Amino acid sequence: xxxxxxxxxxxxxxxxxxxxxxxxxxxxxxxxxxxxxxxxxxxxxxxxxxxxxxxxxxxxxxxxxxxxxxxxxxxxxxxxxxxxxxxxxxxxxxxxxxxxxxxxxxxxxxxxxxxxxxxxxxxxxxxxxxxxxxxxxxxxxxxxxxxxxxxxxxxxxxxxxxxxxxxxxxxxxxxxxxxxxxxxxxxxxxxxxxxxxxxxxxxxxxxx
Amino acid sequence: xxxxxxxxxxxxxxxxxxxxxxxxxxxxxxxxxxxxxxxxxxxxxxxxxxxxxxxxxxxxxxxxxxxxxxxxxxxxxxxxxxxxxxxxxxxxxxxxxxxxxxxxxxxxxxxxxxxxxxxxxxxxxxxxxxxxxxxxxxxxxxxxxxxxxxxxxxxxxxxxxxxxxxxxxxxxxxxxxxxxxxxxxxxxxxxxxxxxxxxxxxxxxxxx
DNA sequence: CGTCACATTGATGCCTCTCAAAGCTTGTGG
DNA sequence: CCACAAGCTTTGAGAGGCATCAATGTGACG
Numbered sequence: 032x033x034x035x036x037x038x039x040x041x042x043x044x045x046x047x048x049x050x051x052x053x054x055x056x057x058x059x060x061x062x063x064x065x066x067x068x069x070x071x072x073x074x075x076x077x078x079x080x081x082x083x084x085x086x087x088x089x090x091x092x093x094x095x096x097x098x099x100x101x102x103x104x105x106x107x108x109x110x111x112x113x114x115x116x117x118x119x120x121x122x123x124x125x126x127x128x129x130x131x132x133x134x135x136x137x138x139x140x141x142x143x144x145x146x147x148x149x150x151x152x153x154x155x156x157x158x159x160x161x162x163x164x165x166x167x168x169x170x171x172x173x174x175x176x177x178x179x180x181x182x183x184x185x186x187x188x189x190x191x192x193x194x195x196x197x198x199x200x201x202x203x204x205x206x207x208x209x210x211x212x213x214x215x216x217x218x219x220x221x222x223x224x225x226x227x228x229x230x231x232x233x234x235x236x237x238x239x
Numbered sequence: 240x241x242x243x244x245x246x247x248x249x250x251x252x253x254x255x256x257x258x259x260x261x262x263x264x265x266x267x268x269x270x271x272x273x274x275x276x277x278x279x280x281x282x283x284x285x286x287x288x289x290x291x292x293x294x295x296x297x298x299x300x301x302x303x304x305x306x307x308x309x310x311x312x313x314x315x316x317x318x319x320x321x322x323x324x325x326x327x328x329x330x331x332x333x334x335x336x337x338x339x340x341x342x343x344x345x346x347x348x349x350x351x352x353x354x355x356x357x358x359x360x361x362x363x364x365x366x367x368x369x370x371x372x373x374x375x376x377x378x379x380x381x382x383x384x385x386x387x388x389x390x391x392x393x394x395x396x397x398x399x400x401x402x403x404x405x406x407x408x409x410x411x412x413x414x415x416x417x418x419x420x421x422x423x424x425x426x427x428x429x430x431x432x433x434x435x436x437x438x439x440x441x442x443x444x445x446x447x
Numbered sequence: 448c449g450t451c452a453c454a455t456t457g458a459t460g461c462c463t464c465t466c467a468a469a470g471c472t473t474g475t476g477g
Numbered sequence: 478c479c480a481c482a483a484g485c486t487t488t489g490a491g492a493g494g495c496a497t498c499a500a501t502g503t504g505a506c507g
Contacts, residue, residue, distance in 0.1 A: 083366060083369075083370050085370055085373070085374060085383070087374060087376075087379055089370075089373050089374050089375065090373065091369050091370050091372075091373040093366050093369060104359070104362075105359045105362040105363055105366075107355070107359060108355070108356045108359035108360070109359065109363065113363060113366065114366070133352075136348070136351065136352055136355065137348040137349075137351075137352060138348075140344070140345040140346075140348065140351065141345075143344065143345075143348065143351040143352070143355065144341075144344055144345060144351070146355060147315070147316070147344065147351065147354060147355060147358060148316045150355065150358035150359065150361075150362065151312070151313045151315060151316035151317065151358065152316070153358075153362050154312075154313040154358065154361050154362060154365065155313055155317065155321060157362065157365035157366065157369065158291060158301050158313075158321065158322070158365065160369060161291075161299050161301060161365065161368060161369060161372065162291050162293055162297075162299050164299075164369065164372040164373070164402060165293070165297050165298070165299040165372070165402050166293060166295060166297050167297065168295075171295055175293070194372060194373050
């Protein structure tokens with residue numbers, strides 16, 4: 032079981048019955064805001080977006096789960112899911128039974144610690160996201176988001192992630208390109224060169 | 240030890256040496272962004288703000304820790320603190336040694352589970368915060384924040400929390416008051432009446 | 448009683464949202 | 478294999494809203 036090896040925490044003790052492999056088509060929903068929580072998930076391939084919607088019609092992309100990562104861990108302690116989970120591209124995910132995971136938490140201290148670490152990472156990531164949304168200028172905000180997250184996906188999705196309209200994001204990107212702080216690879220594909228403050232290079236859209 | 244009883248998780252097994260009581264003056268910093276992490280904290284009285292600063296000079300209030308709650312739990316799995324912690328009013332806090340807490344995690348499954356729950360709550364709170372920052376209109380955003388968080392503190396701090404200027408927040412508040420969606424108690428003190436959609440009433444500023 | 452921090456209100460300008468239209472890319476069906 | 482359709486990207490123009498700067502009011506505290 033290759034996929035088990037890349038899980039962020041040891042699952043050797045998890046009951047086999049607690050695992051199910053699922054295939055999602057593009058735009059297919061895994062669960063929706065308000066659904067009863069029954070499981071957390073691990074992404075084998077593809078990508079899943081966690082999106083929350085407000086009454087007023089606004090939406091936020093809370094998280095983009097990609098290969099090798101788990102998502103919806105917070106639902107372990109919640110009765111219902113607080114956001115939608117939809118595949119933005121065809122995806123394979125493993126469903127991990129909530130009750131089995133919780134049982135494992137009490138039975139296996141190492142597992143509990145690993146899961147705690149996962150949660151702590153989530154908290155830090157969300158804080159980084161909050162920090163970025165607090166930046167007023169569109170240009171600065173887009174650049175900061177690119178450096179910190181370098182999300183792969185459409186510009187439109189990225190725009191929602193940074194809390195701007197697609198147009199504002201695009202205009203910010205083109206200004207950043209003019210300044211040489213960002214490189215445009217091709218239509219809808221941008222990256223932050225290594226030379227820009229940050230060590231690593233990131234792209235908005237993967238060339239998958 | 241009264242304070243121990245209201246801790247969100249059992250600390251009976253925590254070494255006495257791991258606990259220290261601290262008294263903070265108003266505006267006194269407990270730790271700063273970049274400091275080595277050595278402990279998490281529990282608030283006995285007063286309030287502590289966790290604030291993160293960006294290079295561009297922006298800041299976000301990540302969390303307002305009040306009596307009976309812990310904060311900086313995420314630092315358990317981080318080498319340095321990622322934000323400043325400052326008392327916004329005179330406060331008493333208990334310092335809980337990081338190493339002792341981590342030891343307890345592996346030794347006591349119940350403690351581990353309780354801590355996991357705490358982390359999950361943190362994640363949900365941050366997501367709610369993200370949801371609110373995604374709301375474009377100042378009026379809607381302020382109202383949503385009041386309903387969901389009903390922060391006590393100055394309007395200025397509340398403004399930073401919702402990602403607006405003090406002026407914009409004030410103007411939004413006065414419009415909401417005109418509409419009857421929010422009640423102004425006195426200078427700098429507002430509350431959401433019970434009649435407004437939400438069951439509970441909240442205030443920006445406590446009368447402490 | 449004076450000072451200080453915060454609340455409040457006003458005027459102005461920039462920036463982002465909104466609406467609109469055209470270009471590019473991918474995929475699907477004939 | 479081609480043509481059309483759909484979705485995303487890109488650019489443009491106009492308007493509204495929030496930030497910014499400025500000034501005054503007000504309560505708290507020494």
